[in-house]
Amino acid sequence: MTELLQAVILGLLIGGVYALMASGLTLVFGVMNIINVAQGAFLIFVAMVTWWLWKHTGIDPILASVITTPMMFGLGWVLYRTVIVRIRGSSPSMSVLLTFGLALTIEGVLNLTAGNKFKSATPSYFEESFRVGSIALPKAQVYGFVAAILVLGALYVVLTRTWTGRAIRASAQNPSGAALVGVGATSTAALAFALGASTSGVGGSILSVLYPFFPASHYDWISRLLGIIVLGGMGSLPGALVGALVLGLAETLTATYGSLRWATLVFYVVILAVLLFRPQGLFGTRLREDAVA
Amino acid sequence: MTDQMSHPASPEPARLRPTRRARRWSALVVTGVAGALLLAACGGSESPSGGGSTSASNGKPVTIGISLPLTGDFSQPGGEAKRGYQVWAGMVNAKGGLLGRKITLKIVDDASNQDTVVADYTKLITQDKVDLVMGTFSSLLNFPASAVAEKNGYAFVEPAGGAPKMFARGFKYLFFAQPATAPHQADVFVDYIKSLSASDRPKTAAYPTQDDPFTRPVIESMQKQLEALGVKTVFSGVYPADTTNFQTIANTLKNKKPDLIAQGAVFEDGVGLVRSLKQLGYTPKALFQTSAPSNAGQYSDGIGAANTEGVFYTVSWNEQAKTPLNPEFVAAYAKAYKAAVPAEDAADAFAAAQVVQAAVEGTKSFDQTKIKDWLHSNTVQTILGPLSWSAKGEPQGDFILAQWQSGKVQVVGPKNAATSTSVVYPKPPWS
Secondary structure, eight states: OHHHHHHHHHHHHHHHHHHHHHHHHHHHHHHHOOOOTTHHHHHHHHHHHHHHHHHHHOOOTTTTHHHHHHHHHHHHHHHHHHTGGGGTTSOHHHHHHHHHHHHHHHHHHHHHHHOSSOBOOOOTTTTOEEEETTEEEEHHHHHHHHHHHHHHHHHHHHHHHSHHHHHHHHHHHOHHHHHHTTOOHHHHHHHHHHHHHHHHHHHHHHHHHHSOBOGGGHHHHHHHHHHHHHHHOTTOHHHHHHHHHHHHHHHHHHHHHSOHHHHTTHHHHHHHHHHHHOTTOSSOOOOHHHHHO | OOGGGOSOSSOOHHHHHHHHHHHHHHHHHHHHHHHHHHHHHHHTOOOOOOOOOOOSOSSSOEEEEEEEOOSSTTHHHHHHHHHHHHHHHHHHHHTTOBTTBOEEEEEEEOTTOHHHHHHHHHHHHHTSOOSEEOOOSSHHHHHHHHHHHHHHTOOEEESSOOOGGGGGGOOSSEEEOSSOOGGGTTHHHHHHHHHSOTTTSOSEEEEEEESOTTTHHHHHHHHHHHHHTTOEEEEEEEEOTTOOOOHHHHHHHHHHOOSEEEEBOOSHHHHHHHHHHHHHTOOOSEEEESSGGGSHHHHHHHHOGGGGTTOEEEESOOTTOOOTTHHHHHHHHHHHTTTOOOOHHHHHHHHHHHHHHHHHHHHTSOOHHHHHHHHHHOOEEETTEEEOBOTTSOBOOOOEEEEEETTEEEEEESGGGOSOSOOOOSOOOOO
């Protein structure tokens, strides 16, 4: 019984961390139809910066997201203005190519500057746990889970309660209508992309504490994140959360009661099953274009 | 087909993992290029057979042909192997050379490509008519390269390439210059367990391992040997290479309470399991991991220096090992390369060269048949310890048993290579 409870708790906690990392990806797809394959590389980049800050200034890695979040917001904005803007109006497949190129570039730059070696930030709590009876709650994951809820909540509020958020959603749903009422298409899109990139600020700092990473680690992460948002419904924030929790639980429960070999695979089996019956994902909505296609 | 063979026998995983992943993405490009090169290589593959020069001391330099992956996927170990060979040549030349002749290394780059490596060794042997050849890096490249040498009757001593498939071909000119193939790399640890009194031995053991051609055989063979000793297996499981979450495995282990945890760990998985065991609050009596703990700095940074205490691993070489000529090698390497510590790959190449040197000096000739026969019937002292071979070229020796003690790596077995006489057992609880 303890084993089951522990497995479920570990699964939910790791799911929260996955949700945090997937949030920017699903946001950018939802409002801009851009599949940002570079989101994984953003995470690794932030993890590297966080590690560097922690190593050289002693600043707490999770606290460092106060620095890395605005940094990624700025980087996302500049990237949109200089690179992504050129494929506006093209099909999403074009964005996959472009952002994959970005991911490779980031990986290459990190290889040259930081070296092809494993890094990990190890603040005092990195392998400690809170204990409730005989159940262990690893501290870093608990912080990650809390951060995930905060970040997802903040994104939700920004998108639904602020003028900027409404502008972002408006230009996603009806670009010409939005322009008519005074929403600048390019600046709104740049804002949305920057917002998506900035979520990797917190995600990357949690990653630097939880796992050893090196420049090419982003391949492992992006495939997992894409899986989460496909399951949850591309573009849906609640979907990303639910998709991530399903992934976390599927991994831990399969590893505990099934076979280790299937633990990372079972999630894709779940996706396959969901897509057979709900092609738009759990929380996705079908658009008119989908029906035509 | 080649992925199984793509790692050197004792990879420094931290360096090799990135390339493995990168390959997944660039496989398509590689396939295209490989096709083109295959056509090029086929053109020159028909060649006369026969050994190299047999004259012992005609004053001319001895030319040794080597093709190495200096660029591409294996450029890291390839570059280290080049350094190992060069340090060896420098040391031998400083003492008057090989049978009185100076050594010239002819090292060419095969760009980590199987077809290029075949073309390279064919050219070195049949056109450049080098006196000796030495092996390249990784099973992937040594597999076809050794076939070229076999066909041309050249002794082929390889510093890496321990995949079982290498030795299934019954080659007579192939020699693997590391102490043991994968299934025997943990034997020295099993010997240590045997040396304990029956009451001190672990009663139960758990064997998680990554699905990797160079960790699984080590762990599976250890499991068999320990079961024969009466150690009860309470858990065994194979996890895929992309597993990042080890808390679940740690949770299972905590509930099974094994005395010994022996993990087939490449790198992140080793760090991940130690962290998770600590988070969940379980310390085994002994912890063995295959190669993760050999990445000195990255490993202790990853789990925290205090948590390394008592972790066992086996390795082909250690810079402190008290084997003949090892201190001289480490010093010469440091002198040549800005005080750097040699990588295991450099040491393995140095040892391969030592093997060839011993055979040439033992037979007083460069005759390839004599060299081959000599190696089949003699034991060679190298910086990795004594090496001898089966008829198929498999080494018959032991790896080194190392253990983290007080933040440093100590060699604890076999006795003649040990740097410390005390062994930390049982393992203290996590800090």
